[in-house]
Amino acid sequence: MAKDEMNPAFKLIGTRVLRPDGLDKVTGRARYGADFAAPGMLFGAAVRSPHAHARIKRIDATRALALDGVKAVVTRADFPTGLTGEDWNLQENCMAGDVALYDGHAVAAVAATSALLAQDAAKLIEVEYEPLPHVTDVDDAIKPDAPAIRPGAADHSVPDGMPPNVVRYFEFGHGDLDAGFAEADIVRAQTYRTEATHQGYIEPQACVGQLGADGKGEMWVTTQGQWYVRWMCAAVLGLETAQLRVTPSEIGGGFGGKTTVFIEPLSLALSRKAGGKPVKLVMSRSDVLRATGPTASASMDVKIGMKADGTMTAGRAEFRMQGGAFPGSPLNEALECAFAAYKLPAVEHIGHEVLANRPKAAAYRAPGAPMAAFAVESLVDEIARELGLDPIAVRLKNAVREGDRSSYGPRYKSIGLVETLEAAKAHANYAAPLGPNQGRGVATGYWFNHNGDTSVSMAIAEDGTAQVSVGTPDIGGSRASLGLMVAETLGIPYEHVRVNVVETGALGINEPSHGSRATFASGKAAVIATEQAIAEMCRRAAAEWGIEPEAVDWVEGAAQPAGPNAGKFPPMKIAEIAGQMSSTGGPIAGHYEGLPEGVGASFGxxxxxxxxxxxxxxxTILRYLVVQDAGRAIHPAYVEGQFQGGAAQGIGWALNEAYIYGEDGRLQNAGFLDYRIPVACDLPMIDTVIVEVPNPGHPYGVRGVGETGITPPLPAVANAIAAATGARLRRLPMNPPAVLAAIKAVRGG
Amino acid sequence: MSKIHVTATVNGDSVEFLADPRETLLDALRDHLGLIGSKEGCGTGDCGACSVLLDGRLVSACLVLGVEAEGHEIETIEGMAGPDGTLHPLQRKFIEHAALQCGFCTPGFLVASKALLAKTPDPTEEEVRYWLAGNLCRCTGYDKIIRAVMDAAAEMRGAA
Amino acid sequence: MHYHTPASFEEAVRIAASAGGVTRFLAGGTDVLVQLRAGAVTPDDLIDLKHIPGVHDIAATPQGGWRIGVAVSGAELGEHAALKRDWPGVVEAMELVGSTQVQGRATLTGNLCNGSPAADSVPALVAAGARVAVTGPQGSREMAVEQVPTGPGKTALGPGDLITAITLPPRGAGGGDAYQRFIPRTEMDIAVVGCAVNLTLEGDVITQARVALGAVAPTVMLVPEAAEAIISTTLDSDALEALVKVARSAARPISDKRGTAEFRTDIAGVLARRVAELAYARAKGRAK
Incomplete structure (x- = not known):
């Protein structure tokens, strides 16, 4: 392994060990959502609205049910009534009630003895619609005369007189904004727009659900969070939560999109109606794009004041976001991240959340932050360019440091923004020569990172190897990083630890693998649990030696007397203690349940x-450099992988990815052919620099690395295009027609 | 709808299955033969997760009908390692280079890369990237995948 | 759905003629299966042509051209060195269709019969002067490729008609062809604009030329005015400028999810110039 990258204080942390699930995944054995089968299983299919907005007048399943082998049809009538708040939103999004709210909204589902039969039956379910006026664009949806999508959906925050689709409104900030702008030598204001994009995980949603008349249920599902699936399904179906057991499969990508439910409650409802037979539901790619959560689209006004020397004096951001026909777009996160990199004496944020006839937005990697960065980092670049200032110098001049008050309120603890800027400045890419029609763009990005409900247990096996049970599905190598931390703590080889992602019956509740939390939160919990087991092993050794437990230290996988005064005993190795555990007090284990404190925010x-x-x-992307503060890279290869993957997704969002709705409100590009994620030949190698400013809140300094990396690419690419062409694009995607039009506009062509 | 009896060779073994003519080769592999390593990411030939070799030719199993397999030889990810489980150099290099995150696209990338190296043992980075354009990966940004393929190619040339 | 594997074109025609519902012929299947999967078209009868002798062959014609079977895949075309030497534009156009995996199945004939105005291989076939042999209930006939598509998803083939082979003419001396398309990514997209140029030189002067545009009209179009703009020239800057103008004025595109009409018109000119230069260089033997 690459010991050169290793902190000398550690034996394993920082090494590039092989991931424990690697063999299964290169041989095709690993089982993902659609790979599970249960005896007697039926297959389901959903009927989805072809209308952006339509009253459902009638659903007639007679012809479908007449087919031999069709076992059950469910509609909203099969779900409980009276739900409120987010429970109602989830239920309504999984299965339309009186009104279909977007193209692709499920209105019925059927279960049959084969997948083809279920699809045939779905086509025979007759749905009569009364089309209603629709709106899909955020700027259209906020107009006073826009079709009202859900009258009465606005919460108490919305002042009287706001347009009908505004459901949430808020303001926050600090300092004297007018004084700040007055102090500036240059004040610029612009409007930026981003289109909705999809997480684009390659594995479509898939599950097998089974629910009996006794209210007990089982589910096998691809998800980022099995406990979220459990409570959401229980809420949507009116079940007792603990009666449902959810087992996560291997997960084929999520990026936030698998932290909620879509088809999962439908499979349980179908199963219950089909006498408790398990029902498998697998989404098509078209279903995934039409009906699972993309991110929000945004329209953003930004105003910044700057002195001639680059000092920023004030910032203002007013964002409008639509996240579909439901509240829940990442507006707060966007605004809180907007100016997070800058020390600003005066800042104001205003948010309008708007409903539109689109699917309910789900989380997507650093939700909200990429849009905000596109707006703010583009305008910072525009002003820096106007003032003739180096983009990194401007950012360094205004960069937040430990102790500074953030733009959204709290004071920063240890952070590494300055370190990432300095490393970027020093990198060879920043000095690489540029040819004609080439340009360089710089941008920073921020993500809070997150802790969340966390339960972990670990136990020592009879031979001194260790098992760790975690509740955070492994999306990008977290079993390797968790195994490294536990092995390091125990002082045993990495290969002696097995990390299992377990079902809901095995642990207390866990939040999903979201918020860049798996390595931070499950990692910290696993270390605490391991320390409990170590303390117990020290007690066992102390009892054997007849000394006080406090007089025993744990060193390199063995208990040993703490010093000469403690007694003279040879070290008692973990295998020895473990081998005797049945006769020395029983199982040796540790566990953690709680909210791990000490989250470390991350800049890139x-x-x-x-x-x-x-x-x-x-x-064409010629070169790409990601510099990001990881706190500490437990497994550097998977940290680099997160940086590179985030950058690639951001490049896709910047250049070609977008939800395209037609005049009829239907999604026009519900497939990988026209929803254009980057392909291998679209990208160069993506260079990375891992900055390590350790997070004092984590035993090994971890901050979390998953999300920050998607935040800077949108503005970085826009800034590079501006440098290459002189044309400033303030709307995504910056696809060839948009860029060519912008070039012609500046050249008067 | 009557099913059709199909006989084919999969990973060197003679197999038989009954296929509805509407079922794809991917459906047949996964649902009738229990070979779940080939994945469905799109069903329309746009993602490459179902890449298999049909008579040695790289194809998307979602764009071949199960009934079209009659009399043909198919190789899937399950046939890539040796009979004793010895990994193909590509499989080993993918693990070593951390060329997978979620791993869902991995079988497709491995099968497609194997087809590339059979045809072009010493590919340039550009050749690898263009050959694999039909294999989508959303996790890695492709960097480590390309490195793993190039490294496996180098090892295989050295070993040959 | 009934699946048939006829052993001759005559048998295929008979099956199609006796079928009552929706019939599709299956060669590579890269369009048919996508339509099947989407539920857009579920044929009652699917007639697989791959068991018919000769459909997998690429054969030299007695006249010095090439006869390409209806089941020859893009990958097989790309591996045929002699064909690629004669008609690099046709081969490179076909090789742009879809991924490596799609190349393992997709065929020239399928690309043509799908009737897409954006089909990559069709402008190259049109520019090359390729012809198709058709067999059907009314017997056999020959058609120029440009006569086959009649609108998006529509062709001049009647019910039960099927193409039995595509023929490329003899390359002759001093010839060169080329095809390029514009797409937003580097691969895996449908052409926003496609352009093929086929020309013949005597010395430095273009004596014959055919220019075809894709994705800028309801069908792939042969643009004789564009050919006239470069015939009798040495493809000097005046000729190129004229070509760009003519290509743009011939374009009658729509705005859709893949590009605006204005953008397509613009790009039609850019591509015509770039492709003509490439074809010219190939004819001069200056490029592969």
Whole structure:
């Protein structure tokens, strides 16, 4: 392993060990959501609205039920009534009630003895719709005369007289904004827009659900959070939560999109109606794009004041976001991240959340932050360019440091923004020569990172190996990083630890693998649990030696007397203690339940070089550099992987990915052919620099690395295109038609 | 709807299954033969997760009907390691280079990469990237996948 | 759905003629299966042509051209060195269709019969002057490729008609062809604009030329005015400028999810120039 990268204080932390699930995944044995089968299983299919907005007048399943082998049909009538708040939102999004709210909204589902039969039956379910006026664009949806999508959905925060689709409104900030702008030498204001994008995980949603008349249920599902699936399904179906057991499969990508439910309650409802037979539901790619959560689309006004030397004096952001026909777009997160990198004496944030006839937004990697960064980091670049200032110098001049008050209120603890900017400045990419039609863009990004409800248990096996049970599904190698931390703590080889992602019956509740929390929260919990087991092993050794437990230390996988005064005994190795545990007091284990404190926020700085074909507007990424503060990289290869993956997703969002709705309100690009995620030849190698400013709140300094990396690419690419062409694009995606039009506009062509 | 009896060779073994003519080769592999390593990410030939070799030719199993397999030879991810489980160099290099995160696209990438190296033992980075354009990965940004393929190619050339 | 594997084109025609419902012919299947999967078209009868002798063959014609079977995949075309030497534009156009995996199945004939105005191989076939042999209930006939598509998803083939082979003419001396398309990514997209140019030189002067555009009209179109703009020239800057103008004025595109009409018109000119230069260089033997 690459010991050169290793902190000398550690034996294992920082090494590039092989992931424990690698063999299963390169041989095709690993079982994902659609790979599970249960005896007697039926297959389900959903009927989805072809209308953006339509009253459901009648659903007639007679012809479907007449087919031999069709076992059950469910509609909203099969779900409990009286739900409120987010429970109602979830239920309504999984299965439309009186009104279909978007193209792809499920209105019925059927279970049959084969997948083909279920699909045939779904086509025979007759649904009569009365189309209603619709609106899909955020700026149209906020107009006073827009079709009202859900009258009465606005919460108490919305002042009287707001347009009908505004459901949430808020303001926050600090300092004297007018004085701040008055102090500036230059004040600029612009409007930026981002289109909705999808997480684009390659594995579609899939589950097998089984629910009996006794209210006991089982589910096998691809998810980022089995406990979330459990409470959501229980809420949507009116079940007792603990009667449902949810087992997560291997997960084929999530990026936030698998932290909620779509088809899962439908499979349980179908199963209950089909006499308790298990029902498998697998989404098609088209279903995934039409009906699972994309991110929000945003329209954002930003105003910044700057002195001629680059000092920022004030910032203002007013954002409008639609996250579909339901509240829950990441507006707060977007605004809180907007100016997070800057020390600002005066700042104001205003948010409008708007409903539109689109699917309910789900979390997508650093929810809200990429949009906010696109707006703010683009405008910072525009002003820096106007003032003739180096983009990294401007950011360094205003960079927040430990102890500074953040733009959204709290004071920063240890952070590494300055370190990422300095590392970017020092990197060879920042000095690489540029040719004609080429340009360089810089941007920073921020994510809070997150702790969340966490339960972990660990136990020592009879031979001194260790098992760890965690509730955070492994999306990108977390079993490797958790295994490293437990092995390091125990002082045993990495290969002696097995980390299992377990079902809901095995632990207390856990939040999903979201918020970049798995390695931070499950990691911290696993270390605490391991320390409990170590303390118990020290007690066992102390009892054997007849000395006080406090006089025993744990060193390199063995108990040993703490010093010469403690007694003279040879070290008692873990295997020895474990082998005797049945006769020395029984099982040796540790556990943690709680909210691990000490989250460490993370900044990143990206530098991208592009070349733009001036005749076609097509952008080629020539070089890409990600610099990000990881706190500490437990497994550097998977940290780099998170950086590179986040950058690639951000590049896709910047250049070509977008939800395209037609005049009829239907999604026009519900497939990977026209929902254009980057392919291998669209990208260069993605260079990375892991900055390590350890998080004092984690035993090994972890901050969390999953999300920050998608935040800077949107503005970094926009800034590079501006540098290459002189054309500033303030709307995503920056696809060839948009770039060519912008080039022509500045060149008067 | 009557089913059709199909005989084919999969990973060297003679197999038989009954296919509805609407079922794809991917459906047949996964649902009739229990070979779940080939994945469905799109069903429309846009993601490459179901890549298999059909008579040695790289294809998407979702774009071949099960009944079209009659009399043909198919190789899937399950046939890539040796009979004793010895990993193919590509499989080993993918693990070593951390070329997978979620791993869902991995079988497709491995099968497609194997087809590339059979045809082009010494590919350039650009050739690897273009050959694999039909294999989508959303986790890695492709960097480590490309490195793993190039490294496996180098090892295989050295071993040959 | 009934699946048939006829052993001859005549048998295929008979099956199609006796079928009552929706019939589809299956070669590579890369369009048919996508339509099947989407529920857009579920044929009552699916007639697989791959068991018919000769459909997998690429054969030299007595005249010095090439006869390409209806089940020859893009990958097989790309591996045929002699064909690629004669008609690099046709081969590179076909090789742009879909992924490596799609190349393992997709065929020229399928690309043509799908009737898409954005089909990559069709402008190259049109520019090359390729012809198709058709067999059907009314017997056999030959058609120029440009006569096959009649609108998006529509062709001049009647019920039960099927193409039995595509023929490329002899390349002859001093010839060169090329195809390029514009897409937002580097791969895996449908052409926003496609352009093929096929020309013949005597010395430095273009004596014959055919220019075809894709995705800028309801069908792939042959643009004789574009050919005229470069015939009798050495493809100097005046000729290129004229070509760009003519290509843009010939374009009658729509705005859709893949590009605006304005953008497509613009790009039609850019591509016509770039592709003509490539074809010219190939004809001069200056490029592969």
């Amino acid at each position: 700085t990206h530098v991208v070089d592009v070349e733009v074909d001036p005749e076609t507007g097509r952008t």
